[in-house]
Amino acid sequence: xxxxxxxxxxxxxxxxxxxxxxxxxxxxxxxxxxxxxxxxxxxxxxxxxxxxxxxxxxxxxxxxxxxxxxxxxxxxxxxxxxxxxxxxxxxxxxxxxxxxxxxxxxxxxxxxxxxxxxxxxxxxxxxxxxx
Amino acid sequence: xxxxxxxxxxxxxxxxxxxxxxxxxxxxxxxxxxxxxxxxxxxxxxxxxxxxxxxxxxxxxxxxxxxxxxxxxxxxxxxxxxxxxxxxxxxxxxxxxxxxxxxxxxxxxxxxxxxxxxxxxxxxxxxxxxxxxxxxxxxxxxxxxxxxxxxxxxxxxxxxxxxxxxxxxx
Numbered sequence: 001x002x003x004x005x006x007x008x009x010x011x012x013x014x015x016x017x018x019x020x021x022x023x024x025x026x027x028x029x030x031x032x033x034x035x036x037x038x039x040x041x042x043x044x045x046x047x048x049x050x051x052x053x054x055x056x057x058x059x060x061x062x063x064x065x066x067x068x069x070x071x072x073x074x075x076x077x078x079x080x081x082x083x084x085x086x087x088x089x090x091x092x093x094x095x096x097x098x099x100x101x102x103x104x105x106x107x108x109x110x111x112x113x114x115x116x117x118x119x120x121x122x123x124x125x126x127x128x129x130x131x
Numbered sequence: 132x133x134x135x136x137x138x139x140x141x142x143x144x145x146x147x148x149x150x151x152x153x154x155x156x157x158x159x160x161x162x163x164x165x166x167x168x169x170x171x172x173x174x175x176x177x178x179x180x181x182x183x184x185x186x187x188x189x190x191x192x193x194x195x196x197x198x199x200x201x202x203x204x205x206x207x208x209x210x211x212x213x214x215x216x217x218x219x220x221x222x223x224x225x226x227x228x229x230x231x232x233x234x235x236x237x238x239x240x241x242x243x244x245x246x247x248x249x250x251x252x253x254x255x256x257x258x259x260x261x262x263x264x265x266x267x268x269x270x271x272x273x274x275x276x277x278x279x280x281x282x283x284x285x286x287x288x289x290x291x292x293x294x295x296x297x298x299x300x301x
Contacts, residue, residue: 018219041273042216042217042246042266042268045245045246045268046217046219046266049240049246052241053240053241061244061245
């Protein structure tokens with residue numbers, strides 16, 4: 001049973017409302033999880049658990065939010081910015097994310113802004129199509 | 132196994148307090164039921180509130196956190212340091228008063244390498260008191276690279292003694 005992008009967005013919104021205690025009108029596709037919706041690290045795990053349940057999919061750790069493992073590798077991070085290799089690795093790890101803007105200034109402090117509600121919708125769609 | 136005698140160990144031991152009385156049911160990795168008897172001998176009830184003693188709701192959450200936390204810890208043979216990470220939901224429907232025996236019924240909703248979520252209900256004589264859903268972190272698996280004392284300061288022997296007498300169904 002294929003779900004439309006809108007249907008997925010609707011369910012993702014519900015997950016965010018439950019996991020983060022935000023209002024549903026705050027959960028737009030553009031909203032960033034950390035900046036706009038106030039998610040903290042433990043919330044990311046909570047979101048993964050809830051998405052698995054809501055969509056009956058299995059989400060391998062680090063697949064949806066791979067940033068943490070990148071940041072701890074000196075080969076990928078230099079001077080607070082992602083290196084060429086790091087950027088390539090990130091692209092590889094996050095095919096569900098549009099990295100065009102981030103590439104201009106790959107400051108690791110901005111990594112958090114890459115995780116938007118839309119990213120999750122894309123990710124879930126890829127997962128559902130692959131199933 | 133290392134025998135830890137350092138100061139950190141002592142410090143963590145002192146932090147430990149037990150807020151439930153015993154387990155009456157324990158189904159490994161799935162569900163556990165504990166009870167707590169509430170008594171007016173608990174001093175905080177004298178002030179909460181004067182003339183109207185009721186168990187503080189935060190302490191109801193603590194009791195559920197202990198019940199659920201032990202359930203989560205036992206699922207991994209007490210090898211993980213399980214700490215409360217998030218109160219996902221806490222809704223209260225009634226007061227708990229001195230003389231009440233509350234039943235804390237906890238269920239594992241999901242458990243993974245680095246964390247677990249639980250749902251729970253508190254009842255008193257079959258009346259629903261609260262619904263409390265929690266999330267626990269296995270801290271050695273999180274907080275990238277931060278180191279914690281090697282010994283398991285969460286599940287000390289005192290804590291595990293609570294499980295004696297529970298009807299085990301492993």
